[in-house]
Amino acid sequence: MERPAVAWGLEGVVVAETSLSEVDGERGRLVIAGKEVEDLSGVVTFEELCARLWSAVPGATPVPELKRALGMRRQWAFEQIPSLGRALSLPDGMDALRASLAQLTAEGHAPWELNLTLTAATGVFAAAWLRVRQGKNPIAPRPDSSHASDLVRMALGESSPAQAAGLEAYLVTVSDHGMNASTFTARVIASTGSDAVSAVVGALGALKGPLHGGAPGPVLDMLDGIGQGERAEGWLEQELLAGRRIMGMGHRIYRTRDPRAAVLERAVERVEKAGSRTPRLQLARAVERAAEQVLRRKHPDRPLRTNVEFYTAVLLDALGFPREAFSPLFACGRVVGWLAHIDEQRRTGRLIRPESRYVGPAPDAAPPAG
Ligand code: COA
Numbered sequence: 216m217e218r219p220a221v222a223w224g225l226e227g228v229v230v231a232e233t234s235l236s237e238v239d240g241e242r243g244r245l246v247i248a249g250k251e252v253e254d255l256s257g258v259v260t261f262e263e264l265c266a267r268l269w270s271a272v273p274g275a276t277p278v279p280e281l282k283r284a285l286g287m288r289r290q291w292a293f294e295q296i297p298s299l300g301r302a303l304s305l306p307d308g309m310d311a312l313r314a315s316l317a318q319l320t321a322e323g324h325a326p327w328e329l330n331l332t333l334t335a336a337t338g339v340f341a342a343a344w345l346r347v348r349q350g351k352n353p354i355a356p357r358p359d360s361s362h363a364s365d366l367v368r369m370a371l372g373e374s375s376p377a378q379a380a381g382l383e384a385y386l387v388t389v390s391d392h393g394m395n396a397s398t399f400t401a402r403v404i405a406s407t408g409s410d411a412v413s414a415v416v417g418a419l420g421a422l423k424g425p426l427h428g429g430a431p432g433p434v435l436d437m438l439d440g441i442g443q444g445e446r447a448e449g450w451l452e453q454e455l456l457a458g459r460r461i462m463g464m465g466h467r468i469y470r471t472r473d474p475r476a477a478v479l480e481r482a483v484e485r486v487e488k489a490g491s492r493t494p495r496l497q498l499a500r501a502v503e504r505a506a507e508q509v510l511r512r513k514h515p516d517r518p519l520r521t522n523v524e525f526y527t528a529v530l531l532d533a534l535g536f537p538r539e540a541f542s543p544l545f546a547c548g549r550v551v552g553w554l555a556h557i558d559e560q561r562r563t564g565r566l567i568r569p570e571s572r573y574v575g576p577a578p579d580a581a582p583p584a585g
Contacts, residue, residue, distance in 0.1 A: 221572055226467065230394060231402065231564060235268060235555050238393035243471030247391050256478040257384040257485065261362045261551075264387045265334065268555040271562070274327030281331070286358030288335035289365060293355050295319075295336070296343055303344045303353075308543035309423040311344040312337065313416055321410030329411045330554045337415075337550045338362060341543035342369035348539070362386075366547060371535050377489030381534045382544075384482040388475050389523065389545055391552030393468070397421040397428065401553040405560040406567040418553045422546055425462070431541040434463040434528035435495075437502070444501025451502075451509045461506050463525030472520045479526035486533045493533035499525065 222228045237246040245252040248267040255264065262282040269275055276284065295318075296303065302314035316336060321329055343353035346369075354369045363383035367374035392398070401418040405411070422428035441450045451461055466473055483496050503521050510519040531541050 218572060224467075225399075225569075230399070230567065231560070233393075233556070233559060234271075235552065235559060236391040236393055238468050240466070240468035240470050243469060243474050245392065245474045252388060252474055252478055256388040256475075257380070257482060259387060261383050261386050264390055265330075265551050268391060268551055269327070269330055269558070272327050272330060272555075272558045274325055276327070282361065283358070284331050285335055285362055286356065286360065286365070288331045289339050289356035289362070290358050292332070292336035292339040293343070293353070296340075296353055299340075303340065303347045305344075306348075308341065308344050308348075308539055309419060309429075309546070312340055312543055312546055313419045313423075315340040315344075316412065316419065317416045319412050321412045326411070326558060330558075333411060333415050333554060334362075334550050338366045338547045339369065341540070341547055342366055344543065345370050345537070345540050367534070370540065375489075377486055377491065378534050381482055381486045381530060384485075385479065385527065385530055385534075385544070386548035386551075388478050388482075389527070389548040391549070391555065392475075392523075395427065396424075397549065398553055398556050402556050402560040402564065403567045405557040406564050411554060411557050414557045415550060415553055418549075419546055422549060423542060428524075428542050428545040428549070430462045430522075430524035431528040431531065431545070432538040434524055435532055435538045435541075437462055438495055438498055438528070441498070441502055444498055444505075447502045447505035448509060451506055455509060455513055461510065461519075463522055463528065464506050464510060465519040466522045469520065469522065470518045473522045475523040476521045476526050479523065479530050483526060483530045483533055486530070491533055491535075493529065495529050495532060499529045 235248060239245070247255055262278050262285060265285070266275070266278050266281055299315045299318055302318065303311050305311040305314060316333065319332065319336060324332065339356060346353045354372065356365050356369055360368070361379065361383070363386055364374045364379035367378045367382050371378070397418040400421040401414040404414040404417045425433065441447050454461060483493065487493060487496065503525060507520060527545070528538070528541065531544060532538070536544065
């Protein structure tokens with residue numbers, strides 16, 4: 216009997232139907248909950264986006280109530296900090312988030328309540344970790360604030376309207392993105408009947424990797440390493456010669472420029488208009504052009520264009536966040552999508568259980584009977 220081909224990396228394999236988001240890699244389009252990402256980012260609030268993505272979760276509430284409840288859950292999460300042990304002292308922000316969120320329990324909590332708690336706690340713990348890392352005390356949330364504004368203030372000490380708007384645009388942009396690796400991880404865990412805390416903690420582990428959510432910090436390192444636009448091409452050629460990948464470039468699905476790159480580039484422009492000039496925007500544009508050129512020469516048959524992480528790095532830097540906070544901030548946005556997928560998986564999915572092909576040694580001859 217012919218054995219089925221191995222779908223390495225599950226490329227091209229469709230594992231679910233979803234009403235949450237659609238990634239069109241050929242046309243470079245992203246639809247989240249029925250709207251183009253361009254019509255969401257910088258347009259809707261984080262809370263509105265949560266309401267859109269979680270509309271099917273039992274107990275869903277209108278936006279004003281959701282905003283109030285999310286604020287209360289931030290306060291609750293902040294009160295848990297003394298009982299998190301050394302979780303927030305871990306040097307890596309994703310390790311700290313994983314270790315702190317893992318101490319929550321789903322026991323006795325309704326799905327809607329858990330969505331609010333996990334979203335609130337991800338923001339509060341990420342901000343608190345950054346403060347602890349800088350040798351400062353965590354800042355208590357203001358339940359009346361918007362989530363984005365409170366997150367900026369808890370992390371950086373104060374929050375201007377431009378910073379809050381910039382972070383809000385970022386969180387909305389990265390909230391969901393089809394069957395990406397961390398979302399798939401969350402769905403696999405949810406498919407076993409496990410709880411949302413476990414699924415979110417597993418998803419965080421997947422997001423941490425440099426091929427997924429760990430890229431924006433290295434993008435900033437790359438911009439610093441290049442320093443001036445005219446040096447970009449030679450620097451990038453050397454990277455490829457050394458067998459390294461160019462961070463912020465390439466994507467499994469997009470064969471065009473990632474639509475989120477354009478949206479985030481515009482968000483950086485708005486931050487600049489509001490008065491915080493970033494020296495990195497012009498450099499980033501020059502590096503982007505050079506990277507596309509060198510990658511086109513090296514891989515003429517495979518379009519390797521700019522992905523979301525490239526302008527994530529420029530935007531979060533312009534907002535005043537240090538690079539070690541970039542991946543935890545990605546988690547603050549993506550947790551909304553994970554939670555929506557966990558719910559969808561429970562309602563519509565089956566146990567996710569693919570197969571593997573054994574290529575190990577054959578067992579010794581069967582032992583004699585008896
Ligand atoms: N720089 C240099 N070469 C790259 C590249 C990059 N950023 N992205 C892909 N390639 C090359 C690979 O080396 C491979 O070349 P080969 O066929 O000669 O071995 C080819 O393109 C295909 O790569 P592959 O790993 O099969 O693509 P993928 O779909 O599995 O990878 C990413 C997608 C995102 C993991 C990949 O593009 C990457 O590593 N990008 C850099 C990290 C990054 O920005 N991650 C954030 C993603 S949003």
